[in-house]
Every structure is written in structure tokens, then in C-alpha cells.
Amino acid sequence: MQLTAKHHEYWNRNLKVTAALLALWFVVTFVMGFFARELNNITVLGFPLAFYMSAQGSLIIYVAIIWYYARYMNKLDQEYGVHEGEDD
């Protein structure tokens, strides 16, 4: 089994999207958590912002992160010809 340049490119793009999504995850969780006291002074739909983010907003972003990753990678598999099976 010999990896080609194309394979390495696939893996690098995987690492890039992983890093980007991980950064988003980090900001949503830890940076917003760190500044929760300050963020709570902003009110949205009756909610203090930090409370809303921790109770609902961040969760929605987590679901979106995973959805985007699955979609992106499944497309990338096709593009680089490393997908499973012959059809679809």
C-alpha cells in the first residue's frame, strides 16, 4: 500500500477542517464560559446571553459542528476517491 500525494492532501484537508471545528468548539465552550459573567449583561429574548448559550445555544452549535463535519468528510472521500463501496 503506497500513499500518493493526493492521499496526503486528503489527510491535510481532514486535519484542517478538524482543527477549524475544534477551534469553534473551544470558543463556544471555554471562551464563552470564561466570560459568562460579562456576557450575562446582554439580554436576548428575555434570556441573559451567557445563560442562553450554555443552556441552548452552544448545544445547537455542537450539533451543527458534527453535521458539518460528516457532510464535509463524506464529500471529501468522494473527491479524493477514498470512499467505500462502488455506488453512491
Next chain:
Amino acid sequence: MASQANAAFTKQLTKYYGFYTGGFIAFVILVAILEQMGVPNKILGYMFLGATILLYAGIGFMSKTAEVSEYYVAGRRVPAFFNGMATGADWMSAASFIGMAGTLYLSGYDGLAFVLGWTGGYCLVALFLAPYLRKFGQFTIPDFLGARFGGHVPRLIGVIAAIVCSFTYVIAQIYGVGLITSRFTGLEFEIGVFVGLAGILVCSFLGGMKAVTWTQVAQYIILIVAYMIPVVWLSVMHGYGPVPQVAYGYALQKVTEREMVLNDKTTPDGAREESVRQIFRDRSAAAEAKLKGLETGGAGFLAEEKKKLEDKAAALKAAEPVDAKAVAAAEKAVKDFPADAVKAKAQWTKDKGIVARAAPIKPHAQPFQGKDERASDIARRNFLALIFCLMVGTAALPHILMRYYTTPSVKDARQSVFWSLFFIFLLYFTAPCLAVLAKFDVYTVLVGSKFAELPAWVNAWATVDKTLMNISDINGDGIVQLAEIVIGGDLIVLATPEIAKLPYVISGLVAAGGLAAALSTADGLLLTIANAMSHDIYYKMIDPNAPTTRRLAVSKGLLLVVAAIAAYVTSLKPGDILFLVGAAFSLAASGFFPALVCGVFWRRANKLGAILGMLAGLGICMYYMYITYPFFGVKAPLWLDIAPISAGIFGIPAGFIGVFIGTMISAPPSKEIQELVDHVRYPSLEGDINTAST
């Protein structure tokens, strides 16, 4: 061809579970009709628990199997959507279903660490592990450690780590099963544990992972329906519409306003609260004075105090006219007076602690409350540390990672993580809203009402269990003050149907939902432990030539033994459930996560690195828990003020450092192992090796 068969299978499953959901709704309606006809609540409770356990047993029986790959990984044909539901049920335990909303009710913003930690961890599962483990495609997590790092040692450490964290976690689940069974059927807790256990075993014993998977899908449907109905109803009742997750901000605002009124001594409501708090402070001060007296006066002081009470009782008896009530109270005080100095000290120390109930109300939405900025910063540090440990632990718990072995392909594994989190998210983003709605009800309806006219649910729960609902007229004004109520966290979910004035059938449904949550998690965990022992230790290390029938027999035998031990340990009621759960997460995070992630993302990582990393992670994590958790009695000072539940915050970096050092001081892994790394990184390669077990 394969994908066509999969599509047909998915269609068939959708049809089955569609019928099943319809049938379940029909059953609930039937029970509701029986209730209207006057069938007593206890019978309805039995019907719910009996019917659901029978149902799980039925699915378990239909899925019985003698094939190894069906027993261990459900034949690897669970579609992403259904695997998501099964993972959701596997994931959401009794602690999530019953405890979560209560924790949020009691601790407000800071309790959200659990909501964030137990959802955000799936990002790590998706990005770092699920697709790669699926490509590797064997049966257990120690399988991966064994193949990737070579030799029996990494596998064995993995097995030990898997058993330690799964066993800690399963105790908490069986405890939940016992609690629900005993509460809704009136059986003893210890018997409830074993009855529940029978329910767990009928699913997993005959069909292993295959049976557990299809039962978990059924359990997910029950638990999510049971969770949503009361919350939506409560929201509609208070005029916030059928999507409370968006609209409860206004309820939160009202709760916040109410908190300010109740904390403000100049308002009539606030003044009444203050009078109750003053009584608590006085009682505490009196107890403190007695403790001081005991310290200086010893036994003499004790006798003196008792004499005072006896004189008071005698004086009351002699007085004209005799106040029977006062005499009875005075005599009771004499009778309850502590017998010796040790008991007196314990009793008065407890009385002194009542001052906690005199504290002002903590604002629900305000993060990191503390008496000064430093205390607040420590609270914030612990909040973030706990989130981190729970998230990394999520991405390292073997019973969850194992579920991604069961999908047909890498592509499905990725989508399956999405569905998993989506189904978990439905419950977790509802819990904070339930907590606020329940608080709104207590603060605005219950507080200020008259003791003579308490809502039915308050009386009902106060008589069932004092730890869940304790209410008494402390200041004797006949009106309920918030400081006069003590609520146990578990009450919130259990009592919501009654708060929302729903018929008993919904309470039965909630009990069935809680049972489904606890059973499904316990199933997954027991299977993980039994598989680690039968597959990794017996088959891979002791007898690699064992025939299929013997492998399965060993696995099933171990399942029974582990279940019996777990039930026995649970019936001893060992300590704090929340700590057990947290400890399981910290242990899994420190033991597995560094080695697993480096195994995929760092080609150079090798055997010595994995061994050192896992041992260092587990070692530091256990050591920190040992020296700081009060139960062990060492009581060493905390490191950086981090609570023992978040011990993983030290264990995880230690694990990564261990992997790095071990790897750098020894030779790179062999060519075969480097090929294995490439193999897991690409869903499909030309001339690929094949690691899948069948």
C-alpha cells in the same frame, strides 16, 4: 448491492418502529381510559413497568443470536439514524433523565456544566475517534489498543481501565433502577434492584449487542416521549406555548424578579422570608452556644441542660390551665435529648448547620456566585474544569465508542455521531427549561399560598419521601415561605406531571421513561465489561483457538456474574451517585483519551508511549481523587482549588505527556503498525489491509 440491502433494512426498521411507537401510544391511551374508569394508581404503575419490561424482553428474545459478530457488534448493519437513537438511550442514564433538571433547579447556571459537558463531548467523538474506530472495525476498545500498539500490555491496561470506569458507572445506573422500581411498585429497594436487573439481563443475555441495540432504540422512544409531554404541557399551562425551549426566557425573567423581591427585606414577601431566616439563625446560634458549653462543661453541662428541659416540662404540667400541646412538646424535647456527649455533639453540630437555610436565594441565571471575587473565580475554574473532564470522558467511555463499531460504514459512523447528539440534544436542551418552569411554579404559586390549602402534589410527595419534599410552617404564620421548603433534585422530573395537573397515567409514563433510561445505560455498560473480559482476556490472551460457541458461553456467563456483583454492590448503597458518575468520566478521560487519539493522529506513537500514557493518566487521576475526596480520609489540600470530581484535568495532560515521553525514548513502531495507521485514516485504500473481525 450492499447499500441496496441496507436501504431495504432501514425501510423495514422504520416500519417496525413506526408500528411500535403507534402501539405504545395506544397503550398509554388504554391506561388513561382505565384510569378514568377508576382503576387504582398502583395497578396502573405495575402495568407500565410490567408492559415495558416485557416489551424489552420480547425484543431481546427475538434478537437472540449465536453469531459472534452479531453478539459483539450487532452484525455491523445498524443504520446511522437508528444507531443514533440507540446511542442516545445508551448515553442518557437515570442521572440525565431524573437528576439533570433537578441539578439545574438547585444550582442554576453552574449546573449547566453537566448539560455542556455531556453534549459537547460528542464533537470530540466525531472529530477524533468514531470514523477511525469504525474503519478499524473490530469488537472492543482494547482491541484497538492491542492492534495499534502491539502486544498484550496495552490491551490489558485498556481492559482494566474499561472495567474500572464502566463498573463505577453501572453502580449508579442500577441504583436508579432500584429507586424507580421501589418507588412505583412499593417493593423494597434491594428487591427492586434485582427485579430491575432481571429486566436488564433479558435484553443482553440472549442477543448481546444486537439485542441491546434494538431494545435501546425502543427505550429511546419511550424516554423522549415521557420527558417531553409533561414539559410541553407545563409550558402551555403557563402560557409559553408548545415550544418552551425558545419561550422560557420570559419565565426566567419572572423568576429573577421574584428572587429579588424575596431577597428584599423591605417588601412584605421578603420580610416574611426574613422572619423564617431569622429563626434558622437563632436556632443555629443556640446550637453553637450549647456546643461551646459542652466543650467547657462536659458531662456536667449535658446534665444541666437536660435538667432545664425537665424543669420546664414539670412547670408546664403544674400550670393552670394545662396546655396539653406545650406539655407534649416539652416532654418530647426531654425524650429526644441526646444521651451522651458524643451524640450531643453530633446533634448540635447538625443543628448549627441549619444556618445554611437562612442564606439568601441564589439568582438562577447568574454564573459563578461566591462571597468575593476570588471565590467566584474558583467557581468559574471548577465549572470549566468539570466541563472539560465530562467532554473528554464522553469521548473515552468504551460503551459509547463501541456503538460506532456497529454501523455499516465509515460514512455511516460519521452521520451516526450527528444523529446521536441530535437525539441527546432533544432531552438536554429541554432540561434547563423544565428547571426554570418548575422554579417559576414554586416561586409564584407555592410560595405565598396557605398551608391549609397546599397543592395536592406537595402533600403527596411530602408524605412519600422527606428528602424529596420537606415543607413545614417554621414561623407559624400559616403562609408558605421559600425558606420553609426543602426540595430534593429528583423531585423536579418526578413531580412535573402533577405540578402540570396531568392525570396519573403521565406519572406512570415518566416512571417508565426513567426506567428505560437507567436500563438502557446499564445494558450497554454490563455488555462492555463482560466483552472486555470474554473477548479481550479470554479469547485474545488466554485461548485464541476457542470455538465460537465457547466464546459466547464465556461471555454470557461473565455477564451474569458481573451483573450479580454490580447488583450486590449497589444494594449496599455506596455513597454519592454524582461523584461516582463524575469519577467514571475523569477515569475514562485520563486512561483512554490520550492513547486513543495519539494512536490515530500521531504515526510515531508506540507501545511504550501508550503504556506510559495510560498508566500516568490513570495514576494521576486516581491519586488526586484518593488524596482529596473526603471519603478516603486523606484530606490533602486541593491543587489549584480543583474539586476531586474533576481529577481528569490533571490526568489527561499527564496521559499525553506519558505518551510523548514513552514514544520518544523508544523505537518507532513497525512498518505493519504504520500501515495500520494509514488504514484507519482513509475510509478506503487501494491494496488496503483488512483488520475487520467477523
